[in-house]
Amino acid sequence: MEEEQKVKLLGAWFSPFVYRVRLALALKGIQYEYIEQDLTNKSSLLLHSNPIHKRVPVLIHGGKPIPESLIIIDYLDSIWKDNPILPEDPYQRAMAHSWAKFIEEKFTEVIRRALMLEGEQQEKEVLQAKDALEILEGELKGKKFFGGDTMGFLDIVMSWITFWLGVIEEVAGFQVFDPIEYPRLKKWKDSFLELPLIKGSFPPRDSLLPYFSKIRRCGLASAAKK
Amino acid sequence: MEEEQKVKLLGAWFSPFVYRVRLALALKGIQYEYIEQDLTNKSSLLLHSNPIHKRVPVLIHGGKPIPESLIIIDYLDSIWKDNPILPEDPYQRAMAHSWAKFIEEKFTEVIRRALMLEGEQQEKEVLQAKDALEILEGELKGKKFFGGDTMGFLDIVMSWITFWLGVIEEVAGFQVFDPIEYPRLKKWKDSFLELPLIKGSFPPRDSLLPYFSKIRRCGLASAAKK
Numbered sequence: 001m002e003e004e005q006k007v008k009l010l011g012a013w014f015s016p017f018v019y020r021v022r023l024a025l026a027l028k029g030i031q032y033e034y035i036e037q038d039l040t041n042k043s044s045l046l047l048h049s050n051p052i053h054k055r056v057p058v059l060i061h062g063g064k065p066i067p068e069s070l071i072i073i074d075y076l077d078s079i080w081k082d083n084p085i086l087p088e089d090p091y092q093r094a095m096a097h098s099w100a101k102f103i104e105e106k107f108t109e110v111i112r113r114a115l116m117l118e119g120e121q122q123e124k125e126v127l128q129a130k131d132a133l134e135i136l137e138g139e140l141k142g143k144k145f146f147g148g149d150t151m152g153f154l155d156i157v158m159s160w161i162t163f164w165l166g167v168i169e170e171v172a173g174f175q176v177f178d179p180i181e182y183p184r185l186k187k188w189k190d191s192f193l194e195l196p197l198i199k200g201s202f203p204p205r206d207s208l209l210p211y212f213s214k215i216r217r218c219g220l221a222s223a224a225k226k
Numbered sequence: 227m228e229e230e231q232k233v234k235l236l237g238a239w240f241s242p243f244v245y246r247v248r249l250a251l252a253l254k255g256i257q258y259e260y261i262e263q264d265l266t267n268k269s270s271l272l273l274h275s276n277p278i279h280k281r282v283p284v285l286i287h288g289g290k291p292i293p294e295s296l297i298i299i300d301y302l303d304s305i306w307k308d309n310p311i312l313p314e315d316p317y318q319r320a321m322a323h324s325w326a327k328f329i330e331e332k333f334t335e336v337i338r339r340a341l342m343l344e345g346e347q348q349e350k351e352v353l354q355a356k357d358a359l360e361i362l363e364g365e366l367k368g369k370k371f372f373g374g375d376t377m378g379f380l381d382i383v384m385s386w387i388t389f390w391l392g393v394i395e396e397v398a399g400f401q402v403f404d405p406i407e408y409p410r411l412k413k414w415k416d417s418f419l420e421l422p423l424i425k426g427s428f429p430p431r432d433s434l435l436p437y438f439s440k441i442r443r444c445g446l447a448s449a450a451k452k
Contacts, residue, residue: 052328052361066320068327075320094292094301101294102278135278 007032008060010046012039013203014211016160017069018057023156024073026197028080070100073156086153099139099146100157106132111165115172115212116219122174129176133185140184144191155192162189163202171212233258234286236272238265239429240437242386243295244283249382250299252423254306296326299382312379325365325372326383332358337391341398341438342445348400355402359411366410370417381418388415389428397438 009025009032011018025032037046037056049058049065058065059072061079066072077085087093107129114125136158140146146154161177169175179186192198235251235258237244251258263272263282275284275291284291285298287305292298303311313319333355340351362384366372372380387403395401405412418424 061317064317066317066324068324071320071323071327074323075316078316078319090301090304091287091290091292093304094297097297097300098292098294101297 005062006060009034010037010049010056010058010060011035012037012056014208015056016164019164019202020069020156020159021057021059021072021076023159023197023201024076024085026201027085027151027156028076028083030076030080070104070157073153077153084152085156087147096147096153099154102132103136103154103157107136108160111168111176114174114176115168115216116223118173118220122172126174126176130181133176133182137182137184140188145188151192151195151197155188158188159192161185162192162198163205164208167205167208167212171209171216231288232286235260236263236275236282236284236286237261238263238282240434241282242390245390245428246295246382246385247283247285247298247302249385249423249427250302250311252427253311253377253382254302254309256302256306296330296383299379303379310378311382313373322373322379325380328358329362329380329383333362334386337394337402340400340402341394341442342449344399344446348398352400352402356407359402359408363408363410366414371414377418377421377423381414384414385418387411388418388424389431390434393431393434393438397435397442 007025007030009018009021011022011034013036022034035045037043039056042054046056046058047054049060050056050067053067055067057069057072058067059075060066061075066075073085086096110125110129110132114122114129117125143149145151146158165177169177177185179189233251233256235244235247237248237260239262248260261271263269265282268280272282272284273280275286276282276293279293281293283295283298284293285301286292287301292301299311312322336351336355336358340348340355343351369375371377372384391403395403403411405415
């Protein structure tokens with residue numbers, strides 16, 4: 001591959017956001033160099049590539065860095081046309097972006113907060129997350145995946161729910177995803193986990209548990225100081 | 227115009243998010259029907275068009291509703307190719323989306339919170355907003371508008387800062403945008419306000435002031451109850 005077209009990914013093994021990008025790259029069959037980052041001791045490559053947010057994932061394509069998992073996936077899809085991830089139709093595309101925004105704001109961010117809270121405050125976030133799942137359950141009516149018959153953009157956005165959510169629930173002592181309450185989401189999760197691309201693609205659960213426990217402890221300690 | 231291609235916009239006169247869409251429509255020269263919504267008594271058209279968020283703006287094109295100001299602008303730009311708003315180059319496009327996300331999360335949302343707070347809590351948000359302005363000031367180096375020589379996507383995202391921010395500052399009793407501290411942003415604001423498209427396009431300040439005062443009072447009262 002020409003140096004100027006090389007694809008690199010700055011990531012961290014535990015990150016569900018980096019996982020999204022790896023999934024998109026695998027789906028597209030794009031060759032890339034994966035560069036693990038130590039977020040406790042940030043490399044000059046990371047600081048230089050993402051000076052504002054200083055976080056992963058960052059995709060570097062032909063020397064140019066792009067931050068944010070969903071923006072990276074949009075970019076990959078606009079450069080590599082095979083195996084499209086987003087719908088081609090502008091209306092369907094807009095709706096996919098709108099749902100992605102909903103998932104991030106009303107579910108992903110809510111669970112991120114719940115991980116760092118306890119008691120009544122956590123319970124409030126859990127209820128809000130369940131409201132979002134209820135709406136997503138409705139959206140799956142008559143569909144195997146969020147995009148239809150095959151895995152697409154929203155399935156990638158939601159991918160962390162099939163694996164990381166369980167880890168977070170265990171660590172933080174709550175349950176939002178009760179398979180009996182959300183039978184369509186349960187079926188979606190099963191179909192997703194059966195995809196050959198997904199099998200064996202998650203980081204080891206035994207390592208994630210202590211990692212997210214530590215994040216929770218730090219979050220609780222920092223909240224207590226306020 | 228054929229019925230199925232008609233463009234309608236559900237809006238509210240005071241909303242800076244609706245303003246963004248009106249600006250994009252004006253820039254494109256798109257004819258549309260504007261339908262003012264009473265958000266204290268939501269119409270069935272709004273509830274049907276945006277069942278999840280139940281808020282404005284909603285664009286309806288050929289009967290199909292699209293929510294969220296920035297998603298609407300992306301959509302308009304992909305359907306009406308004249309007077310492009312986003313850069314055509316995929317990398318520049320990704321970076322525009324990344325900056326928009328930065329502005330929304332690190333400035334727009336922060337000011338929204340500051341409007342509803344007072345004392346130390348407000349001061350914390352104000353400092354965070356100033357950090358974001360400092361970064362945006364750097365991004366304007368050598369440029370008239372965020373996109374370069376002409377108004378584009380990020381200028382529309384930032385448009386509320388040229389008018390609504392002053393109203394919010396007055397109502398909530400803080401100042402984040404000191405023109406001496408941010409000379410490039412000051413110059414950008416002046417250039418923006420001089421555009422023929424912008425002149426006379428804002429809602430009356432005398433009506434916005436009591437409106438945002440009321441929002442602040444409600445926000446403070448609801449925080450006090452918690």
